[in-house]
Structure formats: C-alpha cells, structure tokens
Amino acid sequence: MSEKINYTxxxxxxxxxxxxxxxxxxxxxxxxxxxxLQALTEDGSVRxxxxxxxxxxxxxxxxxxxxxxxxxITIDPYNKIAFAAEISFRESIASxxxxxxxxxxxxxxxxxxxxxxxxxxxxxSILHDIxxxxxxxxxxxxxxxxxKPEPIVEExxxxxxxxxVVxxxxVVxEPTVEPAxxxxxxxVVxxxxxKKAKKVKDNSISHPWIAAFVTVFVxxxxxxxxxxxxxxxFKKWVGEVHERTSVRTTQVIRPVDITPVVTPIVDTSIxxxxxxxxxxxxxxxxxxxxxETVKKHDSIVTKSVAQPAVSKFVMPKFKDTxxxxxIKPGTYLxxxxxxxxxxxxxxxxVFIFEANKGKARNPDFIQRGTELAIPKLSKEWMDLNNxxxxxxxxxxxxxxxxxxxx
Amino acid sequence: MLTKDLINNIAAESGMSKSRCEExxxxxxxxxxxxxxxxKDVPLQGLGVFEVKTTNExxxxxxxxGERVTIPAGKKITFRPTNNLKEVIQ
Numbered sequence: 181m182s183e184k185i186n187y188t189x190x191x192x193x194x195x196x197x198x199x200x201x202x203x204x205x206x207x208x209x210x211x212x213x214x215x216x217l218q219a220l221t222e223d224g225s226v227r228x229x230x231x232x233x234x235x236x237x238x239x240x241x242x243x244x245x246x247x248x249x250x251x252x253i254t255i256d257p258y259n260k261i262a263f264a265a266e267i268s269f270r271e272s273i274a275s276x277x278x279x280x281x282x283x284x285x286x287x288x289x290x291x292x293x294x295x296x297x298x299x300x301x302x303x304x305s306i307l308h309d310i311x312x313x314x315x316x317x318x319x320x321x322x323x324x325x326x327x328k329p330e331p332i333v334e335e336x337x338x339x340x341x342x343x344x345v346v347x348x349x350x351v352v353x354e355p356t357v358e359p360a361x362x363x364x365x366x367x368v369v370x371x372x373x374x375k376k377a378k379k380v381k382d383n384s385i386s387h388p389w390i391a392a393f394v395t396v397f398v399x400x401x402x403x404x405x406x407x408x409x410x411x412x413x414f415k416k417w418v419g420e421v422h423e424r425t426s427v428r429t430t431q432v433i434r435p436v437d438i439t440p441v442v443t444p445i446v447d448t449s450i451x452x453x454x455x456x457x458x459x460x461x462x463x464x465x466x467x468x469x470x471x472e473t474v475k476k477h478d479s480i481v482t483k484s485v486a487q488p489a490v491s492k493f494v495m496p497k498f499k500d501t502x503x504x505x506x507i508k509p510g511t512y513l514x515x516x517x518x519x520x521x522x523x524x525x526x527x528x529x530v531f532i533f534e535a536n537k538g539k540a541r542n543p544d545f546i547q548r549g550t551e552l553a554i555p556k557l558s559k560e561w562m563d564l565n566n567x568x569x570x571x572x573x574x575x576x577x578x579x580x581x582x583x584x585x586x
Numbered sequence: 587m588l589t590k591d592l593i594n595n596i597a598a599e600s601g602m603s604k605s606r607c608e609e610x611x612x613x614x615x616x617x618x619x620x621x622x623x624x625x626k627d628v629p630l631q632g633l634g635v636f637e638v639k640t641t642n643e644x645x646x647x648x649x650x651x652g653e654r655v656t657i658p659a660g661k662k663i664t665f666r667p668t669n670n671l672k673e674v675i676q
Contacts, residue, residue: 263665
C-alpha cells in the first residue's frame, strides 16, 4: 500500500481545478455519494468516464472448513463491489515505472560513486595528515582557500597575480603562521598561494577524486609487487620443497665427474679395503673405465703419486651404528657425515643414505622425522684418499645425480 | 448506469446545474487520476479507497500460440469499498 493523500487535500485540488468554493465541492461530493450508492443498489453498476466501472457482483455460496474445529461449513453468498479501471487509464498506470525499481536503479548508480567519494575523502585526509607530519609551513596556508579568492576577485587593476594576493596576506596570514618558522614566510607562502589559487579556480568535483584514484592505484601496485617479492624470497629460503613434510637433506649440489682415477698400474690386490672385509660381495662393475680420461681430484692428485686403479664398485658393510639422527628442517646428510666422519668427509653421506635405503627414496628430500642410523665405517672406508672409497663414493654420487636429473 | 445519468442524478440531488456537475465530476476524476499516477492512494469518504498496487514481473503463456511472454512489473488500481458500502449492497 502506498502513501494515502488527505481527503481534504483532494477536495482542495478539486476546488482549484473547477474554480469552485469548498462549500460547492462538499455539496457536490455528498450528492455524488448518494447518487453513486443509489446507482449501485438499483442498477448494479456505475460507469464513470475517465475512472472506470463499479459493478456489484454476487459471490456464490461455497463449502468450506472451519479451520479450528475441522467441520464442514457453508459460506453464504454475498455481494461485492468490483472495480475495473478504464482501459487507457489502466495502461497509463501499468506502464508507469515502479518507484522501487527507479529508486533501485538510481541507487545502483549513485551508491558506488558515493562510496568512492567517501573513500577518496578519507584518502585525502590521510594524505593531508602525512603532509602535516613534515614540519614545514607549507600545510599552514591550507585553511586559507576560502579567503584567497577574494583578493583575486576584488582587485580590478591588471596587476600580475602574485602581487595582489601577497599584499593582503601578511595581514591575514600572520595569526595563523605564527607557529611556523620565521625565516621562510614569503617565498614558501607564495608558492602554495599560487597553487591554492589554481586549485580554487578549477573547483570541479572530479579533481580530488582523480588524484585519489591514482594514489590508490599506485599503492595497490606497490603492495602487489612487495607481496610477490616477499613470497619469492620466502620460497627461495625454504627451498624447492615438493611436500611440506620432506626436508632438503643435501647440502651442496656438486657436479661430480665420475671418470675414475686410472693409472697404468692395475693391481687389485693392493686395494686394502677389499682385503680387510672379506665378506663383502663384489658388485658388478657399474661404472665405465676409460684409461684415457683422468679425473682431477684435489686430494688424490696432490697427496699420492701412484694410485692403484679402481674399477670395482664395492660397498662397505654396515655392521654397527654410530648413532641415530632425526631429520628436521635444517638437517642434511652431508651435515651428519661431517659430524660423524670428519669435516673433509662430507661426501660420505652417501653411505649414510645407503645404510638407510629402506627409509628414504631420494637423498635430496627425506621425510621430516625419519630416523637414520649412522653406520660405523672402518678407517679405510672413512678415508676418501683411498681410491676404492673414492670410487664407490663417486659412483654413488653419480647415481644420485642421474636421479636428480631425471 | 452511465456517467451521463449519474450526472443527472447528482444535479437533481444537489440542485446544481448539469454542466456545473459535469465540470465538478471531471475535476474530481482528474484529481483522482493525478494522485494515482503519483503512486498515492486516494480515499473517497463514505465510499472507499482507490489503491495503487505493484505487480511483480511474471511469465505468462499466450493461450493461442502457447508462447511464453514476460510481463514486466507494473502497477494496478484497486478499489476497496468501506464496510458501510459493503453492507449497503447486500
């Protein structure tokens, strides 16, 4: 239901339209009532041009149910008044835009603009606060803008702009600029004055909003780039982690050239580690021996001259354990190797991995919390100068590098 | 009963001339229409209230062709008689 107009107001309108007095209108309306009622009761219908037809209709008796008791009742027939508006009138009303829809459409357009405006004013106030934090007198003249246009407008003489503006200033500005530092009143003031004059000139609504838009846009760009940068650095710090739970366990990716040290003398009997551990089952040759290529390995080249060539891949037997280490973030196999086998023997991590073959698949990524048993290695196997050890270790490193490449 | 007859009756009741009654009736009708166009309800004391109601958008089917037609939301005029009037016509 819509807003209802006053009956008295309606009568006033009728009086105005027909140039009749209020009394006349009253008299007419009372006569109208009577005639209307009479017509309805006698004729059964009344037609009023411009409005429509009022008809008396009979509603037939019908069966129904008493809602509280549930028993069947009969509703008696009765008369009702049906009003059918005139067609042209009906159509003109029907096609008129619905108020709520119009309001909705308008609000859909204006609401976002209003919101942006509010945000813009917020941003502008923040910017002003930031500016105010710099202890310069430049923000001081800002409350002036209302005062400024007057001197420009009032001066009729064609003098250059700064002059008429500057003259009234010392009078106006003194009370406000008092807290500001004395040495730079005039030159600093002149600049913002000119700026203010310009600002006041184009007093359009869009001007501050455009500045606000640009500020917000730049801000978003900066934040976005910062976020990405931080994310990238974080990822780098964590490492290329596949699963959250696995921990990077290899400290250094060393390009290892596998071609073993080969010297003209081939005498397997000199290789002590093999002789020491007789129960080690010789494993089939897995590496390629090329007499031509000579690998440069610092320790062997500098320390020993004639080294027996090694071509058999032999693994040490893991009997005892030196201890158990748990994989945590920041722990790695070569670290354990360094700890248990010595600073220069970090490469021996391969044995640690081999000893715990069943627990981890990839030496680079081992599940957090995995317990590794550090095998006890004999002196020979701990000595990387030993060519057999070196060979085995290098073969294993080569194998892991291949895995990594795949 | 047609408008003309109604006017005759009004004239007879009130004692005003027919032309004057016609003028007043036209004025009445126009003011009612205007108010309804504005979207406001118009009361006629002793008789009832003309109300403006909004209709929702609905899909209707052409009975002949069977095609569906969407009728947009709009307004309609209804007349609610007073209780007194309802009793009188029984």
